[in-house]
Amino acid sequence: MKISFFGSSLVSSYWNGAATYYRGMLKEIAALGHEVTFYEPDAFGRQAHRDIDDPDWARVVIFPATPDGWRRSLDAAVQSADMLIKASGVGVFDLELENAVAALPSRLIRIYWDVDAPATLEAMESDPQHHLRRAIPCYDMVLTYGGGDGVVSAYRSMGARHCVPIYNALDPATHFPAPANARFACDLSLLANRLPDRETRVDHFFLDVARHLPGKSFVLGGSGWDDKDASANVRKVGHVGTADHNAFFGSALATLNVNRDSMARYGFSPPTRVFEAIGAGACLITDQWAGIDHFLEPGREVLVAADGAEVAEHLAALDPEQARSIARRARARILSQHTYRQRARQFNDLFVASSSRIEAAE
Structure with missing residues (x-):
């Protein structure tokens, strides 16, 4: 399975608390045999504060933080992907990307992955015209990194077809006891x-x-x-x-x-x-x-x-x-x-189930 993922940054944790989550999840998803391409904008000084090199388990595409930049990257992703994931909080052109992914052809599995579901849902609830109210029902699935039944119920009330929390976890290869400093x-x-x-x-x-x-x-x-x-x-x-x-x-x-x-x-x-x-x-x-x-x-x-x-x-x-x-x-x-290996298996099981539903619908 070829997965294209639009997120804030994989290579920099600068003003980017989701970096550890992305790295842990995507590394283990790739280990299950999936091909991952991560698209991130050149924004907020993150490329000047990189803390990892491009990993060998994902291809990283850094696109200009311009209207032409995100559009070209999305067009390239659509041409090569079987699954396209838009994460919340990319930081630039979120509205445009979220609407564009929602409108993609149904041959792609379209996932909205919310790494800050409580904040997203509160924004949607306070704004009857919020763009995600129209976009979310078009996605095949919403994944969140937390929130439990409250988040699942709230997303279902917003029209989500499926909503599943995939919680944060530990990558023991990156976080382990070290000498004190x-x-x-x-x-x-x-x-x-x-x-x-x-x-x-x-x-x-x-x-x-x-x-x-x-x-x-x-x-x-x-x-x-x-x-x-x-x-x-x-x-x-x-x-x-x-x-x-x-x-x-x-x-x-x-x-x-x-x-x-x-x-x-x-x-x-x-x-x-x-x-x-x-x-x-x-x-x-x-x-x-x-x-x-x-x-x-x-x-x-x-x-x-x-x-x-x-x-x-x-x-x-x-x-x-x-x-x-x-x-x-x-x-x-x-x-x-609670390791990312276990979370990746959960993702993989959801993906198999999602593929079966889409094939049945077609």
Whole structure:
């Protein structure tokens, strides 16, 4: 099967939290015998911040961020593909691409892969004229990387023929325990880009905790935080490339996950950072959201906090041996149940079923 995939970026994680998900999923999909071509725009300085070379398991096509650029790439993809996937959040010409893919001939399997379903659905619900309301019923399937039954029901109400979550997972070949790095050493770390619908939660779950625990040390990684007010015990280290993720997560006593507002509301939306951190051997503290127990056992494999006060309580009570035990149990659980190899098999099974439905319809 020849698969053409339009996404934000495969080769750069710069302002692109979906990079790990794309890499993990597509590498394992290719390993099942599919031929993958990834189309990404030359936008947002990502090509200047590449953190991997073109992989041997996918062909990468970088197109100019212009009307002619996306159209030429789509025309080329249509000529060679059996399946065409448009991911959400490409960042440029999303509306045009989503409408164009929806209008493609039915000989192609057309997939809308939403890597931020809660935000997409909230945008659709607030705008009766949103273009995806017309486009989604034309796609053969909607895949999401989270959201559970709430997202599936919402997409079905928007006319989706089929909607299936394929959750984030771990690629043990890229995220694994690594030696600690003094640059990232602290009691609590957080790796997250500064985004409007996450910032207030970062304030409550991380920065306020640092202010109330002056004797503890904190490291904040990610883009956009340079001018953010923080207490003296918070070190900002800026963008952390994927090559340093293992050291980042493994250098702290514990690392924190803070979901964005919409993801927390829908639940069942573990971001890539959860699996990356646990794969790297970190003890994880996460904000509370519905469905966490589907992936990890609270109290035994992950520490869950309803607010900043509970983050502070966990951190104050945590000792190195306890942190190592939690991290060890969590990594064993993720390796046994939540790897991209397992997710790719799920995708493959869906693809076989989808092909059968299309052939029957014809």
